[in-house]
Amino acid sequence: MNIEEFKREVIEYSKTIGIDKIGFTSANMFEELKQRLITQKELGYQSGFEESDIEKRVAPIKLLPKASSIISIALAYPSKMKNAPKSTKEERRGIFCRASWGQDYHDVLRDRLNKLEMFLKEKVPDIQVKSMVDTGELSDRAVAERAGIGWSGKNCSVITHEFGSYVYLGEMITNFPFQPDTPMEDQCGSCTKCLDVCPTGALVQGGQLDSSKCIAFLTQTKGFLPEEYRTKIGNRIYGCDTCQTVCPVNKGKDFHLHPEMEPDPEIAKPKLKPILTISNRDFKEKFGHISGSWRGKKPLQRNAILALAHFKDTTAIDDLIKVMHEDSRPVIRGTAAWAIGKIGEVSAAHELQKAYEKEEDSQVKEEITKGLSFLLTKK
Structure with missing residues (x-):
């Protein structure tokens, strides 16, 4: 099988199932991330919601023993609400952040990753994969950054040229040797x-x-x-x-590409x-x-x-x-x-x-x- 040709096929298929960006990276250790996570832990900056085993967060091979590459996906979500109700003195209103608008994004991304898995298994029957969204061991942002989806902004979000940082991220570890894409250079500059x-x-x-x-x-x-x-x-x-x-x-930036995210x-x-x-x-x-x-x-x-x-x-x-x-x-x-x-x-x-x-x-x-x-x- 021609690896480059298959990669192009995967990219084309991803567009047909509602994946807005897709990138590829190696399954090598995330060395720089490891040091950052150790520092975060020492400083007490962790939330407690993340995977506690740092090795699992930085070593894809611990999650899939024959890991060779990782596919990163991004789906754009809306930043503006149509017909937003007004808060009044008699009926004050609260607000959920944009990442909690519409159907739970974990379900939406898993749907896309499941479809991508089925496609890969149809083309390469003995392929091994492990997918995750947010609650998985790997850092979605570190994977997306290395896969060229976007750069890691000062606001700790992955920022894409097309959709800004209004994107949900997910990834799939695989034993197939996809050629890695080029990571994107930081483009925040001096902005604070x-x-x-x-x-x-x-x-x-x-x-x-x-x-x-x-x-x-x-x-x-x-x-x-x-x-x-x-x-x-x-x-x-x-x-x-x-x-x-x-x-x-x-x-x-305001994209309404997925009805379930409205x-x-x-x-x-x-x-x-x-x-x-x-x-x-x-x-x-x-x-x-x-x-x-x-x-x-x-x-x-x-x-x-x-x-x-x-x-x-x-x-x-x-x-x-x-x-x-x-x-x-x-x-x-x-x-x-x-x-x-x-x-x-x-x-x-x-x-x-x-x-x-x-x-x-x-x-x-x-x-x-x-x-x-x-x-x-x-x-």
């Missing part, structure tokens, strides 16, 4: 816009992220959000796009108050198909409470009081108490006092005390 506007300073320097400070990570945690970040969340329910929206390369405006930009008391069944029915639901409803409810505090939404006081008194989860009760204080409705002080008297959880009592202190300073 993403570093300058990061709400929490999580972008320590170009290409280095302290995940523990990143809003995208913080919105996925399940406990009490550290107080220094609560006012930084804004109305974000899940994820953060700031370092992408300010990127000059992303200006004007957002439902009422899901991508939902009303906040109904989220506070949504049932498990309704949550699964409404949000279960998007990637932002993977941690369950609790973090999203906590974030919705913080968003109501951000808006100082006095129309939500009764809802928050109900949650503070009745919710079984300390994080939700405590965050609601904090939010009531932040909104600043002095008449709610007696409800906070009532809650404090019956509350048994020490952390919740601490949050109620904070809420009361906010109100006392307003008197």
Whole structure:
């Protein structure tokens, strides 16, 4: 079989199944990445969601013993929402990041990778492959960068010429010796816009992220959000796009190439108050198909409470009081108490006092005390 000719066939086939970019690289060790990951671990910058075994993240041969090459794919997702609903004083809305619009991207990319696998196996019956998307061991970004899909930006995203950084990435390790493509040179230059506007300073320097400070990570945690970040969340329910929206390369980039990626405006930009008391069944029915639901409803409810505090939404006081008194989860009760204080409705002080008297959880009592202190300073 002519290897170059087969590579061209694979590229042509990829276009017919909705893969927007495809690149090829060797299955050699990712030496530079290994050093970066070791440094990240030493500095405590990891999120805890990634594969803990660094060797598996940098050595494709540990995942497929006869690994020879890796195919990297990219699918462009929309950056603008059609018919986006407006937030009003009576009905404030939150926002999911663009990477959580439409159907869960893990499912979309797996569909494309499965089709590509079938094509490869049809042409080369004894071929061995191992595919992964995001939650796999390899670093999607490191593979995509080496395969020439784009360059690794200062905002820690792979940036492509065609689609900017609004791309989902996936890869397939194979024992077939595809010829590698040329990695793309860094093209961020002296631009530091993403570093300058990061709400929490999580972008320590170009290409280095302290995940523990990143809003995208913080919105996925399940406990009490550290107080220094609560006012930084804004109305974000899940994820953060700031370092992408300010990127000059992303200006004007908006692609609607895949129907399953199109957002439902009422899901991508939902009303906040109904989220506070949504049932498990309704949550699964409404949000279960998007990637932002993977941690369950609790973090999203906590974030919705913080968003109501951000808006100082006095129309939500009764809802928050109900949650503070009745919710079984300390994080939700405590965050609601904090939010009531932040909104600043002095008449709610007696409800906070009532809650404090019956509350048994020490952390919740601490949050109620904070809420009361906010109100006392307003008197």
